[in-house]
Amino acid sequence: MQVRLSTFRSAQFRCPFNHDDAEDCLLKHGTYMRYADAHSNSMVAIPRRLCKFTGKTLSILPDEMLPYWQLPVPQLEDHFQRQCSAAEEQSEQPPKPTNTELPQRAWKRFCSAARLQSLTEYFGQRFPFGECPKGLWQAMMRTGGTLSDILCELAQAGKSLLGDYRCLRPSGM
Ligand SMILES: [Zn+2]
Structure with a gap:
């Protein structure tokens, strides 16, 4: 583990x-x-x-x-931010041409119904957001914590950004 x-x-x-x-x-x-x-x-x-x-x-x-995941946290954050800004503000930076396969897989996972449900269960009581991955991500980023803080908090709750691992669940829950 x-x-x-x-x-x-x-x-x-x-x-x-x-x-x-x-x-x-x-x-x-x-x-x-x-x-x-x-x-x-x-x-x-x-x-x-x-x-x-x-x-x-x-x-x-x-x-x-x-x-x-063999994906560094800063690379994931960068890619997710791009996914969320692209639609709204005609992305100023062109996407990096290389090595986007893993970040794209991570984004796809984050957008899956199972992830949205699990993360909405956790964050939904704290802040409102639309039923879409972009809204969820932007709301998470607005909590003021860094992505590292958020990952740490999720792990303590037996959750993670890209998958809930049964073995992560603390005893007694
Ligand atoms: Zn032990």
Whole structure:
């Protein structure tokens, strides 16, 4: 399982693997190397923790990485902003010609009925927005937090931008 560093460091973070005794169960468990993103040759060392009760491992990603997606967070944010501004203000910058496949897949996922429903359930009580992905994204960005903050908050609620992972759900929920 993968979490971003800010999620791991937040005060509310608990071991995500369901078991009764959740105190201090995550032991340091070395690192592994992975590519910084899908188009990069640079490698990043990812620290791991091992839950001593379940034997499951947790990978702690740098904040610019998205769990389960080889797509850097700033690239996702940039692409999503473009999707939302294009219709309204005749996009001034031409889209970057390269490497848009993954961001496009991420946007498509974000626009899926399942994502909209899940995120609307979470954010809908806090701010109104139309039943469209652009409205949802713009409303999320207006909360004042950075995308990193929003990702951290979603993770604590057992949700994420692009998919809710069952194993992310904190115990007791
Ligand atoms: Zn544990």
